[in-house]
Each structure stands twice: as C-alpha cells, then as structure tokens.
Amino acid sequence: xxxxxxxxxxxxxxxxxxxxxxxxxxxxxxxxxxxxxxxxxxxxxxxxxxxxxxxxxxxxxxxxxxxxxxxxxxxxxxxxxxxxxxxxxxxxxxxxxxxxxxxxxxxxxxxxxxxxxxxxxxxxxxxxxxxxxxxxxxxxxxxxxxxxxxxxxxxxxxxxxxxxxxxxxxxxxxxxxxxxxxxxxxxxxxxxxxxxxxxxxxxxxxxxxxxxxxxxxxxxxxxxxxxxxxxxxxxxxxxxxxxxxxxxxxxxxxxxxxxxxxxxxxxxxxxxxxxxx
Amino acid sequence: xxxxxxxxxxxxxxxxxxxxxxxxxxxxxxxxxxxxxxxxxxxxxxxxxxxxxxxxxxxxxxxxxxxxxxxxxxxxxxxxxxxxxxxxxxxxxxxxxxxxxxxxxxxxxxxxxxxxxxxxxxxxxxxxxxxxxxxxxxxxxxxxxxxxxxxxxxxxxxxxxxxxxxxxxxxxxxxxxxxxxxxxxxxxxxxxxxxxxxxxxxxxxxxxxxxxxxxxxxxxxxxxxxxxxxxxxxxxxxxxxxxxxxxxxxxxxxxxxxxxxxxxxxxxxxxxxx
Amino acid sequence: xxxxxxxxxxxxxxxxxxxxxxxxxxxxxxxxxxxxxxxxxxxxxxxxxxxxxxxxxxxxxxxxxxxxxxxxxxxxxxxxxxxxxxxxxxxxxxxxxxxxxxxxxxxxxxxxxxxxxxxxxxxxxxxxxxxxxxxxxxxxxxxxxxxxxxxxxxxxxxxxxxxxxxxxxxxxxxxxxxxxxxxxxxxxxxxxxxxxxxxxxxxxxxxxxxxxxxxxxxxxxxxxxxxxxxxxxxxxxxxx
Numbered sequence: 166x167x168x169x170x171x172x173x174x175x176x177x178x179x180x181x182x183x184x185x186x187x188x189x190x191x192x193x194x195x196x197x198x199x200x201x202x203x204x205x206x207x208x209x210x211x212x213x214x215x216x217x218x219x220x221x222x223x224x225x226x227x228x229x230x231x232x233x234x235x236x237x238x239x240x241x242x243x244x245x246x247x248x249x250x251x252x253x254x255x256x257x258x259x260x261x262x263x264x265x266x267x268x269x270x271x272x273x274x275x276x277x278x279x280x281x282x283x284x285x286x287x288x289x290x291x292x293x294x295x296x297x298x299x300x301x302x303x304x305x306x307x308x309x310x311x312x313x314x315x316x317x318x319x320x321x322x323x324x325x326x327x328x329x330x331x332x333x334x335x336x337x338x339x340x341x342x343x344x345x346x347x348x349x350x351x352x353x354x355x356x357x358x359x360x361x362x363x364x365x366x367x368x369x370x371x372x373x374x375x376x377x378x379x380x381x382x383x384x385x386x387x388x389x390x391x392x393x394x395x396x397x398x399x400x401x402x403x404x405x406x407x408x409x410x411x412x413x414x415x416x417x418x419x420x421x422x423x424x425x426x427x428x429x430x431x432x433x434x435x436x437x438x439x440x441x442x
Numbered sequence: 443x444x445x446x447x448x449x450x451x452x453x454x455x456x457x458x459x460x461x462x463x464x465x466x467x468x469x470x471x472x473x474x475x476x477x478x479x480x481x482x483x484x485x486x487x488x489x490x491x492x493x494x495x496x497x498x499x500x501x502x503x504x505x506x507x508x509x510x511x512x513x514x515x516x517x518x519x520x521x522x523x524x525x526x527x528x529x530x531x532x533x534x535x536x537x538x539x540x541x542x543x544x545x546x547x548x549x550x551x552x553x554x555x556x557x558x559x560x561x562x563x564x565x566x567x568x569x570x571x572x573x574x575x576x577x578x579x580x581x582x583x584x585x586x587x588x589x590x591x592x593x594x595x596x597x598x599x600x601x602x603x604x605x606x607x608x609x610x611x612x613x614x615x616x617x618x619x620x621x622x623x624x625x626x627x628x629x630x631x632x633x634x635x636x637x638x639x640x641x642x643x644x645x646x647x648x649x650x651x652x653x654x655x656x657x658x659x660x661x662x663x664x665x666x667x668x669x670x671x672x673x674x675x676x677x678x679x680x681x682x683x684x685x686x687x688x689x690x691x692x693x694x695x696x697x698x699x700x701x702x703x704x705x706x707x708x709x710x711x712x713x714x715x716x
Numbered sequence: 717x718x719x720x721x722x723x724x725x726x727x728x729x730x731x732x733x734x735x736x737x738x739x740x741x742x743x744x745x746x747x748x749x750x751x752x753x754x755x756x757x758x759x760x761x762x763x764x765x766x767x768x769x770x771x772x773x774x775x776x777x778x779x780x781x782x783x784x785x786x787x788x789x790x791x792x793x794x795x796x797x798x799x800x801x802x803x804x805x806x807x808x809x810x811x812x813x814x815x816x817x818x819x820x821x822x823x824x825x826x827x828x829x830x831x832x833x834x835x836x837x838x839x840x841x842x843x844x845x846x847x848x849x850x851x852x853x854x855x856x857x858x859x860x861x862x863x864x865x866x867x868x869x870x871x872x873x874x875x876x877x878x879x880x881x882x883x884x885x886x887x888x889x890x891x892x893x894x895x896x897x898x899x900x901x902x903x904x905x906x907x908x909x910x911x912x913x914x915x916x917x918x919x920x921x922x923x924x925x926x927x928x929x930x931x932x933x934x935x936x937x938x939x940x941x942x943x944x945x946x947x948x949x950x951x952x953x954x955x956x
Binding site for chain 2 (some may be wrong): 175177178179181183184185186188189190191193196197198199200202203206231245248249251252255256258260263266268269270271272273274275276277278279281282283285287292293313316317320349371374375377378379380381383385391398401402405406410413414417421424425427428
C-alpha cells in the first residue's frame, strides 16, 4: 500500500459534485450535443444519397489529395522530428536553447499567416520557389506546396512527443549494447528506436490527424484545382458556401470517422507498447 | 539520456540538417513577412495597420481571445481538478471527450455550430423570434474558438497535478478547509506556471484560428472579420503590403508568446525541483 | 456504542476491497484512551488503508467505526476530531512553517492572537522555535516530521493517526526520533495509532501491537505478548 498513496484518488477532497457538474455540462453543450447534431443532420439523407455524396469523383479525389499530402508531411516530420529531438537531447552546441525555444512556433503563429508567407516564398519567383524552378519543379499551387504547409504545421508534434522519452532513456542502455560490440547505427535501430517507437508513433499520428483537418495554412498555397490540389476541408467549405449543408455534413462525417480511426490505431499501438514494458 | 560530448562528423551533420530545416520552415517565413510588410516603407505600413477596418479586426480578435481564455481557463481548471482528484465511473470517457476537439478539423468545428444555430436548425425559429444572432455574427466566432481551444489548458495542468499528488489537499481537507480555499491556497501555487502556459497557448490559438471562424463569420468587414480573416480579405484583394503588415503584428505576438512560453516552462521546471 | 468506558476507538467488522486486492477483511479492534497502538504488517497488508478508513480519507465497504462512543462512518473526515500525520508529511510546500501549523486554526476561524499563541506553544513543544519562516524544502527530514506533528496537533484532536512516521527519515536518526516521538505523545497524552512495517519500531514505541497480514488481523497484544506467544505461523515468521 505504501506506494499507492499518491495514485489513489481520495474522496475527502471537496468539490467533486461541483466540478463533475460543470465539466459534464460544459462537455455536453460544447462537444457531445454539437457532434450528435452533426450525426443527426447527416441522417436526413438516404443511405444511397449519402454514399453518392461522399464518393463522388471530385470528393474522392480530395480524399486522395488530403491523405497523401498529410501522410507524406507527417512522415517527413517523423524523420525530421526524431532528428531534431535527438540533436536537442544529445548534443551541446551554440544556439541550442534558441532551437529548442522555436519548436512551438507553428502553435503560436496563426495558420493563415504561415499560409500566405509560405505561398509567397514558394511561387516560381519567390525566394525558395526560384531554386526549385531551376529544376523545373513548381511548389506553390501543387501538392508539393500543400505538403510543405503541412510539414510546417506538424513540426512540434513529433519533437515534443519523442524528446521527453529520449531524455529518460538511460545511457547504460546504449553502453550495454556498445560493450556487446554493436555499431552505433545498429544500436540506434535495434536498441533505441524500439524504445522510442511508441512516442514517435504518437507524435506521427497526432500530426497526421491535425494535418488531415488543416485548412488555414493550406488554402492559400494549394491553388485549389479540383481533382488535383483540392483538399477535403476545402470541399466542405465550398459546399457550405453553396448552402449545400447535407453534402458538407456527410463529407464531414467521413473525415470525423477518419480522425477517430487514426486515434484508435494510435491507442492500440500505445496499449500494446505499454503491455511490453 | 545524457548529453554526449562526442564531436564526430555525425553530430555536426545532424545539427546542420536540423538547423537548416528549422531555418527554412520557421524563420524564413517570418523574415519574409516582415521584409514584405516594410518593403513599401513605414508610411504604408502604418497606414495599413491603422485602417479603420484593420483596427476593427484587431479589436474583435482581442475580444474573442479574452472571452475564450476566460471560459477555457474555468473549464480547464475544473476538468483538470476533476480528472486528477477523484476516481469515478466514466472518467476515461470524460477525459477522451475533453481532448476530442484536438483531433477534429476546424472546418468541422465550425460546421457543427452552423448546423446547431443556423437557418436550418430547429432552434432557429426561437433564436430568430428573440433576435439572437449566433451564426454569421460574433457569438458564433466565439463559440467556434472556444471549441477549438477547449483542451489547451487542462492538458497542461493534468500532468502537473498528477505529479504533485493529493496528500496536501487531503491534509487541508482533514483540517476542515473548504474546496475553494484548498484550491486557491494549496493547489494553485503548484500549478500556476503550467496554468499560465496553458493560457498563453490558448490565447495564441484563439488569436490565430482561421478555419472554424471562417465557417461562422460571414465575413462582414468591420463586424465579423477577425485579424486572420481580414488578412485573407486583403490578400485576395492583392493588397499584399496590407496583408503582410497585419501578419507582422501577429508574428510579433507569436514571438512574444514563444518567449513567454520559454520563461514559464523554465519557471515551472525550477519549482518542480522543490 | 462501545462496551467499556475507557475504549476510545473501536472498529467493528470493517471490510474493504480494491479491484484485485483485499485491504480489510473483517477488521475488528478497540483502542483504549491514551494508548499508543502500532498497526504492524508487511507492505501491501492493508494497514495504511485501515488507517485511512479510520481517518475518513477512504470509505469502507462495510462495518462500523466508533470514536469516543460515536459512530462516525458518515461523519466527514474533518469532523472526526483526528490529527493525521502523512507518510511523506504532506507539508504545504508553498507555505512556511508558521502557516503550515496555523492552517487548521485559520480555517476554524481562530482569532489572530490566539493562532499566534497556539503556534508558538506548539513550536516550543516540538523544539522548532525560530524556524517559523522556513519553507518545508529548507528543513531536514526530522524537522519536517516535527512540523507535521505540530500541524496535526494544532486543532487539539482527540486522536492522532500516523502513517509510517519514520519512512521518510534517515535510518541513522530514526532511533533517536522514535524515543522523542514516544515521549512527546505520552506528554500530550493523546490516543494515537501509527502504521509501520518495522517490527523494531513497533516494539519500541507501542503499548499495544496489532499485526495485520493480507487485510486480516493476525494477533493483538502488548509487544511482550506477541513476541512470547505468537499465535500464528505468520506472526512467528514476521517477528523473527
């Protein structure tokens, strides 16, 4: 019993009813009822209409654009985020505090500002776009542009989820592998990576979920060409502007299910990882 | 894992790639915005940010941010307290619901309130009869912003409250202290830095929210345009100097927020060592 | 109602189950007024839970608790007239020594001057005079224990409960502190129950020992009795 005192929840601390009432009331009004309304509203369509809505070619193309760009961006962020977390935890170098301090910039900077700035940088005459143009690659108004905007949005997720885990990793761990004759690369891939994989995956899926729903930073850089660079949130927005609420709602429902699916997969990965330790 | 003092080529290659990546992705856009905003001289910059519509947009953004932070502070404190101080059935569900807005697209967040209070809603006749306008008006903007930033404060508080444990509060309750007194006198000192950090994050997102607000605003210039929406309007009208000038204000805010964040995080870590 | 006139605390058939763990199985015992009783058992035996149930920090699944002849199962912890010393003392880290000790008096609306007098009296009692302005992190383990003790006694409780009072103390000074605490408790004359997993500590401090294993009482008696006549194999094994 000695160790469980801190974990054990007490029933003497006053305020349970008040906080329970406020929290459930608030969540009910702000989260549960709105989402139920969304589900109910989509019931106004018949099943066939619903399917026709969410699988029309243009909508279907938008899923492909959204998922492929969000997935690529999150993959890039998984690699870069892991590297940045590694550098921040492992090495001492000038400017380290600055580097650590700016990771959250995408949380602090309004997405629309990031969107227009990245667009202007990557058009063919922009500071970055010029370089790519030499190789005949255009960035802005293509899927590459969307991916870059999403990379910007997702940077903090992987770094901040891997960093604390790396910090807690005991050095003996690696030293043990080294004394057994493992090369640094072997140690990294076979000893360290499995340890941090759950946090890496958590960061990846948070970034992925966020990127799929992202609107503000993407809408400027995407160019929004139907079938090519039109993301799903933009389709919903367009339907709303045409007052076609039924279609908007059914597409939103599909997106919502997709987010839940990502959350679900991540939960399974985390539970399995917790069981192994 | 300890800091290693090895200085092999791998170290500098990794640092170099990381620094280059962050420079291009994070610093360059900021520099670019400020550069473009000032390109036409300080006069046109000043003119752009003191335009009456610009001022209205700034005012609305401040208003929305303040209301959102107040509401979410109250919710965040209660939710974190509830989820760390008591055990009860359904706690996992409440925790999941609290975090849910993080994984919902802002567009969908806007859409749900549009469906709830818009013209096709069953509530609309009632709202209309009482002359309450929510959709395409300021209340809708506030609602959507609150939804999008709902978990920001509780997420910062929960790990700290769990780490502190419940014994101090139990001791206080045993001596007969009431809930509010315990919270303000005993609990709050432990969580103040995390709380302020949450407030800062919440304010940052509230200020910059675009998608959700975009759905519900109706884009009435001077009335329901927040700063990000006003920037979009300028940008689409090819007034790039204006758009970047307004953006530069938000960039200054973002940098201030980052500095604050680092101070608060440092303070919090220092006090945890007690 | 309790039978004997000098019985101060009585637990009757207390049961408590956690998810996969029995913390209390038909716990029944009585403590006489003014006695110092030790709840002794290995970790995980349920002794801390019994103390917490008695204090009102935890509800029992069933059973009755009497303090001073009054059934208190539904009396809130703050009205049971007890002082509680937590295992890690649970000192308020953001309040100084004075405010820690004065806390219970303040919430019970004592007058300022009375609070000052009472705190000074307690500071003197536990030998901490002069350290009023220190914060818990600036104190040694032993000093923290003294503050926790003074804080628990401040509101003049009739019953003092101590959860592993020496767990957070350096082994070297433990022995010395035991005698000090025992002496102090008898000077204050308060009925006290403490929880420990250390046989030596229990024998040295307690008037009476209650040995608990897996949520069940194995034996009750004076230190001499349980040593000389261990009633179960567990007691024999645990004390040897």
